[in-house]
Amino acid sequence: MASQGTFSDEPLSPAGRLFTDPKTDVIIHIIACGKDTIDIDFAKSVLESSVMVQHPRFCSLLVRDKDGLEHWRRTKIDIDQHVIVFDKCLDKSGKFIEGTSQGFTDDGEEAVNQYVADLSVSSPLSADKPLWEIHLLMAHKCAVFRIHHALGDGFSLMSMLMAGCGKVDEGDDRRDVIVHRVAPTKSVESKGRKRRDWCWLLCAISGFLKMIRYTLVFVVEFLLMNLFVCDKRTVISGGDGVELWPRKLATAKFLLEDMKEVKKVIPNTTINDVLYAVISSGLSRYLEHRTPNASHEGLRLTGVAMVNLRPNPGVQELSEVMKNNSEARWGNKFGAILLPVYYHKAGNDPLEWLKRAKVTVDRKKHSLEAYVTYRLRDLVMTLLGPKYPCLFYYKLLCNTTFTISNFMGPLEKITIAGYPVSSIKFNTSSLPQALSIYMLSYVGRVEMQLLVAKDIIPDPEFLAKCFEDALLEMRMAAIGINTA
Missing domain, CATH: 3.30.559.30 (Nonribosomal peptide synthetase, condensation domain)
Incomplete structure (x- = not known):
């Protein structure tokens, strides 16, 4: 559990309020797939100590005051409420197949795509907990992050992802590879000065x-x-x-x-x-x-x-x-x-x-x-x-x-919770x-x-x-x- 502490409610930004209206309610889906079987207990322990669950937005409830204005209110995190585990395989229609096991070897990209497509329609995040979930599709070695757009845009979420990821080093055990931080990608700023002449002025x-x-x-x-x-x-x-x-x-x-x-x-x-x-x-x-x-x-x-x-x-x-x-x-x-x-x-x-x-x-x-x-x-x-x-x-x-x-x-290739990621994509x-x-x-x-x-x-x-x-x-x- 993350400690609650004493915090005052924080109002949503104007853009955040845009994404909480029923007509423009948007959830971001990030699909990360790998080749290694996921250890659920280990993944949860890494998640509990990650920068994500310590971030104010990821450990806050969305509440409305008597005037209907939205605010963020800090709360305790129960990891088990946010990590949803599925052991069964998906068929091509995105439905779970009865009687299947983790021995499934096909990456099932088409099946995972359809599963996420079904989530994209009329599958809101519960307001009883912070607005994010992680669906672990064990048979497909895949994690689907569901994060409400009110928490942040793609730039913010990618910064969060990079902060909690490691760099893949061949031969390292997955429990150690997480310590190797991935350097963010930064643009190079030019330090040269432009010529101050008439041609430059006209341009x-x-x-x-x-x-x-x-x-x-x-x-x-x-x-x-x-x-x-x-x-x-x-x-x-x-x-x-x-x-x-x-x-x-x-x-x-x-x-x-x-x-x-x-x-x-x-x-x-x-x-x-x-x-x-x-x-x-x-x-x-x-x-x-x-x-x-x-x-x-x-x-x-x-x-x-x-x-x-x-x-x-x-x-x-x-x-x-x-x-x-x-x-x-x-x-x-x-x-x-x-x-x-x-x-x-x-x-x-x-x-x-x-x-x-x-x-x-x-x-x-x-x-x-x-x-x-x-x-x-x-x-x-x-x-x-x-x-x-x-x-x-x-x-x-x-x-x-x-x-x-x-x-x-x-x-560069990254790891999430110590697991090398072979493919990452997103949609809403x-x-x-x-x-x-x-x-x-x-x-x-x-x-x-x-x-x-x-x-x-x-x-x-x-x-x-x-x-x-x-x-x-x-x-x-x-x-x-x-x-x-």
């Missing part, structure tokens, strides 16, 4: 005017999508109430080396540009497959992307994140931007997708869209309460086609959109989770293959150019 003025222009255009577009404008209906469109529809979950897998090969073709291109191009090409392929005779040329599908607003995009030390005055502080500090995808039939040059993606992303980088939407959300929350921002956010999701969330994970509970896309990199691989409403998108495995094929075609075209 600065031009950049400032461009920022103002793009910010105004994109923020107005964002507000219109919140209130009036919606995407044209297609075979992958969701809408009001779709968050309650049954889900399927599929995984597309990529190599970072392939993406790096592709981004070499165009100077100053990033991995995010390549991912955006892959999504654009993959969705066009899928629409062509589902509606081959329809005329979709130029059709716009709008994605909602979440952007971390902390000054350093890399994962930082948990002690730095926990400082109240830190710019990298704990919590939910992100804005939203719109990323439009336009349908085009497959042409002779797969790299055209990358060129279009880079133009769009560069314009977004020149704007303050994410920062302004973050501030607007907090302002409306402060002035009008949580009801209206929740309605606006829900309306935005209903008016757009899909959500994108992308995060950089560990660069269901949204009113029929398609949500979640990407996490881990040791040279990127795994893209596709959470879909299965009555609208019945074949997410084929959609995953569309994305994989899109990258492979771009890579082959890039190899031809890079070796020429």
